[in-house]
Amino acid sequence: MKIDTGSTAWMLASTALVLLMTPGLAFFYGGMTRAKSVLNMMMMSWVAIITVTIAWVLYGDSLSFGKGNGFIGGLEYLGEHGLVNHATRVAGIPDLVFSAFQLTFAVITVALISGAIADRTKFGAWAVFTVAWATLVYFPVAHWVWGGGWLTSLGIEDFAGGTVVHVNAGSAGLALAIVLGKRRGWGKDPMRPHNLPLVLLGAGLLWFGWFGFNAGSELAADGTAALAFINTQIATAAAAGGWLLVERFRDGKPTTLGIASGAVAGLVAITPACAFIDPWAAILLGLLAGVVCCYAIGLKHRIGFDDSLDVVGVHLVGGAFGALSLGFLAAYPLLDGQRKGLFYGGGVAQLGVQALGPVAVGLYSFAVAWILAKIIDKTMGFRVSAEDEVTGVDVTQHAETAYDFGSIHLGHTASPAVTGADQEGAGREAEPATRAR
DSSP states (O other): OOOOOHHHHHHHHHHHHHHHHHHHHHHHHHHOOOTTHHHHHHHHHHHHHHHHHHHHIIIIHHHHHSSSOOOOOOOOOGTTTTTTOOOOBBBBBBBBHEEEEEEHOOOOOOOHHHHGGSBBOHHHHHHHHHHIIIIIIIHHHHHHHSSHHHHHHHHOOOSIIIIIIIHHHHHHHHHHHOOOEEEEETTHHHHHHSOHHHHHHHHHHHHHHHHHHHGGGGSSSSSSHHHHHHHHHHHHHHEEEHHHHHHHHSSSOOOOOHHHHHHHHHHHHHTTTTSSHHHHHHHHHHHHHHHHHHHHHHHHHHHHHTTTTTTTIIIHHHHHHHHHHHHHHHHOOSSSSSSOGGTOOOOSSHHHHHHHHHHHHHHHHHHHHHHHHHHHHHTTTBBOOOHHHOOOOHHHHHHHHHSSSGGGGGGTEEEEOOOOHHHHHHHTTTOOSSOOO
């Protein structure tokens, strides 16, 4: 098949943009943790790049996009067999470019889960979980929705991963948060973000990379990609504004953490819908997503699970909200079996499919993640000891600290070295008056 050089160039750029999102997520998550945990939090994103890349090349691409059946792909692409110098899976795009693009989605989906278990996780156990969960959950679910599986046949609309990525990761994060239990002092000690500029940097990188995530999912440089691109910008801006409005009228002050969290909530919600809805609808979707997710993050305090960085409130709730919205707002069905939403005369059929997808994926992901976490916890231990948690997982898991407080000089006298526990105390004194995680 002849290669379309324009679309191929766009897809190479989009792939790089999506890969950048995982280091961006590391900054975003790292800034939201306490000072003694920032390196461990960032490493959890970085190691996902390593483990998922290798698993994807060996068998993940094949299980996701091989022919197979309605639940799992076949084995024809093991080790990327037969994909070199071919363009057979997507018109005009080399097979390896398509594979690389989909790989970056698998990487960031796994990395997203880590935010639910910040401050208390063994690094080696997390690395094992990344491979097991990607194999048993992400690859099959990608096949269900994008690879010709059973949800594809029902006509589900999920352009760039509201269900495959965000509901999937959010459900797994909830399971891990329950299995690992609450952080020591949760609900009593302040656990505020230690570095808000780092959070804003991470959110900015995520916003930038998300244009490749959404517009790149068209797999071509065309009008649909343009619609996905503009809707991504519109919904993200509206969601950030919606979150700030809630903070202003509920709490009295809009915050930097709020604008960053609202932007990410908008990115999550528009992901499944970006190429299916009109720009005016993107404003509505984004605004509502910002409001809904802002309130949803409080669920953990009311229900009693410690989702450290609000993976459930932003990604599970935001992804499900965006997916469900297509049952009302979908105006441009793209594939056979997909239908318009209720507001466009499409009836309730599409709404039913859009509800079924997140429920099925959410339950499956939660169940498998819970089982995997229990197995890992019983065999190698998933959570660090109480002493290590108090000292800080940066020191105990990596023998490093993010900030060298011992090099600070006061006048002509060097300050004494600060222990991991003292670092946390020093960081807490300087924490801004923003919400605890």
